[in-house]
Amino acid sequence: MDQLFKEKPKYYLKTLGDALEILDILSHVQVPMGVAELNREMGTGRSKIHRILDTLKYWSCVEQDPATRKYFLGSKVLELARNKLQTTDLIKVASTDLEELLEECQETVHLASLDNGQVLYLDKKQAPQAIGIISRVGQRLPAHCTGLGKVLLAHLDEKSLDEIIKGLGLPRFTENTITSESDLIEELLKIKESGFAIDNQEIEEGLCCVAAPIRNYLGEVIAAVSVSMPAFRFTEEKKRQIIEEIIIHAGRISKKLGYGFKK
Numbered sequence: 001m002d003q004l005f006k007e008k009p010k011y012y013l014k015t016l017g018d019a020l021e022i023l024d025i026l027s028h029v030q031v032p033m034g035v036a037e038l039n040r041e042m043g044t045g046r047s048k049i050h051r052i053l054d055t056l057k058y059w060s061c062v063e064q065d066p067a068t069r070k071y072f073l074g075s076k077v078l079e080l081a082r083n084k085l086q087t088t089d090l091i092k093v094a095s096t097d098l099e100e101l102l103e104e105c106q107e108t109v110h111l112a113s114l115d116n117g118q119v120l121y122l123d124k125k126q127a128p129q130a131i132g133i134i135s136r137v138g139q140r141l142p143a144h145c146t147g148l149g150k151v152l153l154a155h156l157d158e159k160s161l162d163e164i165i166k167g168l169g170l171p172r173f174t175e176n177t178i179t180s181e182s183d184l185i186e187e188l189l190k191i192k193e194s195g196f197a198i199d200n201q202e203i204e205e206g207l208c209c210v211a212a213p214i215r216n217y218l219g220e221v222i223a224a225v226s227v228s229m230p231a232f233r234f235t236e237e238k239k240r241q242i243i244e245e246i247i248i249h250a251g252r253i254s255k256k257l258g259y260g261f262k263k
Contacts, residue, residue, distance in 0.1 A: 018044050019052045023061060023077065032070035090223055091123050093256045094214070097249040098125045098225065104245050107229040110135065110209075113222060114152040117164035119143050122223070135228075144170050144184055145177045147199035147211030148224045154188040154197070155213060155221035161188075176202045196243055201231055208234040210242045212250035217258025225250050 008017075025041055026033060035053065039046045053071055056062040060076035094111050101109045102125040111123040118140040143149025143164065153161055170179045178184045191197045199209045211226035227242045254260070 015048075015052065018042065018048065019056060022049070022052060022056065023073065026062065026071065026073050027077075032065050032068060032072040034068070034070045038071075090214075090257070094123065094223075094225065094253045097253050098123060101125070101225070101227060101245060101249050102127065105227050105242055107227050107233070107242070108135075110148060110226045110228060111214075112148040112152075112224055112226070114143060114149070114156075115140070117143060117168050119146050119149040119152070127229070141203065142168065142171065142173075145173055145199070145202040146226075147197045147209040147228075148226045150188060150191055150197040150199070151211045151213050151224040152221065153184075154191040161185075173203045174201055174205050176200055178202065195247055198239075199226075199228075200234075206231045210239065210246055212246045213254075214250050215254040215257070215259040219259060222257075225253065 021042060022038060025038065033041075035046050035049050038044075038049050038053075042049065053062060053064075057064060057071075057074070060074040062071045063074040064071050090113075091111065098109045098111060106127060106129070108127040109125040110121055112119045112121050114120070119142070121135060121137050121139045121141075124135060124137055141149065143153050153164070156164070165181055165184070170181065170184060171177075172179050178187060196210055196212045199207070199211070201207060207228065208231050209226045209228035211224050213221040214223040214225060216222045225246060227246055229238075
């Protein structure tokens, strides 16, 4: 309810605000509430509240007791909160290892997860060199042509991978981009076996990276870490060093998340 004391933004959407207020009210009560009760609390109008509740119910943000016809918070709210907590915890847990990777490799380090088939950057540690990598936290990139993305795709089940490929396609960005489904699957099998992925100028000319998976306590790959650099610095010696370091640090982050402990 703290939002009620804030100044509304210029482009405030009243209906969306009412929907969020309903969720906020339901989160502070111990029993389900009906349309009339919510209307007494909000003064918005029963008809409008009913329409909002129908939409929230569709998205599983609220559920309705079949006997009383009253509403309570739905499973989607719990899912969103859990995802937020997991992401926040991951960034905090990984921070030290990302800093150490930056210091050891002197190249830009990224932390990312897979979101709706795309790579979502969660954290970034910028290299000190004048020539850096243009990326930002919150940015999304295609998965099939990035080291981070290929690591994450490599650990999906066959159905999920097929849905992403069919839904988003395999667009070409450079001459090195993998655009064949069979070639990509072959590449992903190698990545899964080796424990790391390499992006050899596949999304951007002159940009290379090495990535490795991060696992949770269930052994599930939930994120990936990468070290990125200009291609002219990506020598065989540098590649070997980065592969060794990134596997070590990805393993440490996974261990902090509970991976490897007996269930």
